[in-house]
Amino acid sequence: MATNRTFTMIKPDAVQNGHIGAILAKINEAGFRIVAMRMTRLSKESAGAFYAIHKERPFFGELVEYMTSGPIVAAILEKDNAVEDFRKLIGATDPAKAEEGTIRKIFATSIAANAIHGSDSDENAAIEGNFFFADMDKY
Numbered sequence: 001m002a003t004n005r006t007f008t009m010i011k012p013d014a015v016q017n018g019h020i021g022a023i024l025a026k027i028n029e030a031g032f033r034i035v036a037m038r039m040t041r042l043s044k045e046s047a048g049a050f051y052a053i054h055k056e057r058p059f060f061g062e063l064v065e066y067m068t069s070g071p072i073v074a075a076i077l078e079k080d081n082a083v084e085d086f087r088k089l090i091g092a093t094d095p096a097k098a099e100e101g102t103i104r105k106i107f108a109t110s111i112a113a114n115a116i117h118g119s120d121s122d123e124n125a126a127i128e129g130n131f132f133f134a135d136m137d138k139y
């Protein structure tokens with residue numbers, strides 16, 4: 001995968017609250033192209049696998065519970081400097097600490113139900129994109 005791609009998920013709180021359209025508009029306005037997109041619902045097994053890196057953290061059980069509570073929208077996005085620029089667009093993990101205008105500041109409910117995921121490195125963008133889109137290089 002090229003380093004100009006990142007992976008995102010619109011999380012269950014944002015989907016349930018009707019924010020899919022508004023969040024995609026912000027993503028497009030920020031210059032990202034949607035390369036692939038799919039709405040689905042995670043099983044406990046797949047949510048646990050996706051967040052396996054956090055399995056020893058105290059919030060892991062709550063995170064899996066939340067991420068399986070409703071449908072999500074998974075997407076691969078393309079832009080120069082995609083990973084870093086997208087993390088800036090979504091804002092800090094805790095919406096109370098996120099900058100004004102960021103997606104989490106505007107749409108998140110709490111530190112757990114924080115509206116959106118963004119990969120934290122090119123390596124993880126490739127792993128996470130392939131998790132949902134099997135062979136993401138075909139997109």
Ligand code: UDP
Binds near residue numbers: 063
């Ligand atoms: N999370 C949580 N409680 C915490 C920290 C994180 O519920 O104290 C959840 C939250 O949904 C977050 C996800 O776990 O987005 C992954 O955590 P990470 O530290 O990787 O934050 P991110 O990279 O999503 O900003």
Ligand code: MG
Binds near residue numbers: 120
């Ligand atoms: Mg993370």
